[in-house]
Amino acid sequence: MQDSETRSTPATPEAKPRRSDATPEVKPRRSDSTPEPKPRRSDATRAAILAAARERFAADGYERATIRSIAKEAGIDPSMVMRYYGSKEGLFAAAAEIDLNLPAPMDLRMQPTDHVGRSLVSHFLDRWEQDEVLTALLRVGATNPAGAERMQQILKEQIGPIAAQVCPDPADAPRRAALVASQVLGMALARFVLRFPVAVAMPKEEVVDWLAPTVQRYLTAPEP
Amino acid sequence: MQDSETRSTPATPEAKPRRSDATPEVKPRRSDSTPEPKPRRSDATRAAILAAARERFAADGYERATIRSIAKEAGIDPSMVMRYYGSKEGLFAAAAEIDLNLPAPMDLRMQPTDHVGRSLVSHFLDRWEQDEVLTALLRVGATNPAGAERMQQILKEQIGPIAAQVCPDPADAPRRAALVASQVLGMALARFVLRFPVAVAMPKEEVVDWLAPTVQRYLTAPEP
């Protein structure tokens, strides 16, 4: 059965994740609240692989984070990675699923408009330090097209809407969002990827103090 | 002779460039004006390799820019790359030698202080589009320690001094320089590496209009 399924696909030798034995049932569709597709005995292994993958991608980037090193860190055999995630690309796609957990745009409008920049910058820094996913995505995005596309998607789906709510003319929300992203990503690059000593040493509050007015202006200034 | 030199080194199996036959004479020391160490018949080949390397590093990053692909683009044999640059690391080091060509700090003090940000941002964007070296460095720096160190060195040696000249207290020039770098690198990341469509589409003058006040503030504001 497992073999027959495997053999039924080589007619379409595409680079997509190969969706091996169990996966089709794992995410048939994403409902809204705790659908719990089905608990499997291998869930622990899956999670371990994902955690190891994030760590390696964040530390080494896409090419140097080998499936072998990821498997080693997860304490299992490399072939398991292939079974559960189909391919290296598929593994990265799964590892780079990110929720920025940004405050809802409505909540932002509640507070005084001139605090939006500050709370956004502060939230970004927290989110960045929360786990290694964003560092992984940034590192991979610099050299891997799939990574770059994912970043673009996040910009559009998660930062864009916020800009649309707080900027004067919703029509140029994308531009505002891109400006905000340029400053936030730039600081993340300096602090978490390139690790400029000065940028690393700056306490979080000081970073916020400096960046907040910038982001605020990018979002709400009528014009440059 | 060549063999004896090669065999004299394996006692120190370090990862440094191996400095093969000709290179020791090529750059004995860097004088100031046109020392012209010595014209060689292979100078054209060397230059072709360097140009190809910059192109590949900029497009693919460190790992995916293989010596074979670089050699192919330069129209020569892969082994030539090794002979002239010792190793892949050595080649990158040579390809990532960068002069930002920033205006001398003195010249900046001449013009009205509130124009420093604008002229700096404008100059950066021009320099970035002048060739592919900066894109290469940014892409490589995201995954390669040597690349990250080189960026750090540029920040210190080329941006630091400028900040020291125009900021209120020279003592925190490094912090100012890092802030400026975070914004400039972030925009470069969005425009030239991740290629966010909105960031790419923005005309240069508009980018300058938005970033100039930011950089200006990072450099000259008494405090955040």
Next chain:
DNA sequence: CCTGTTGGTCAACGCTTGTTGGCAACAGTA
């Protein structure tokens, strides 16, 4: 107790990588 499915290991495949040494053609000098 059997039987089919699942979780996991092992060994190997085909391929690409950085790197090396040998060899031929050429240039300059004596």
Next chain:
DNA sequence: TACTGTTGCCAACAAGCGTTGACCAACAGG
């Protein structure tokens, strides 16, 4: 002319890569 160093190509090496399929152990359900 003969000699010496430079330039270049070729074929090969060992190591590492993503990926595959055969095989075994543990479980689940009748």
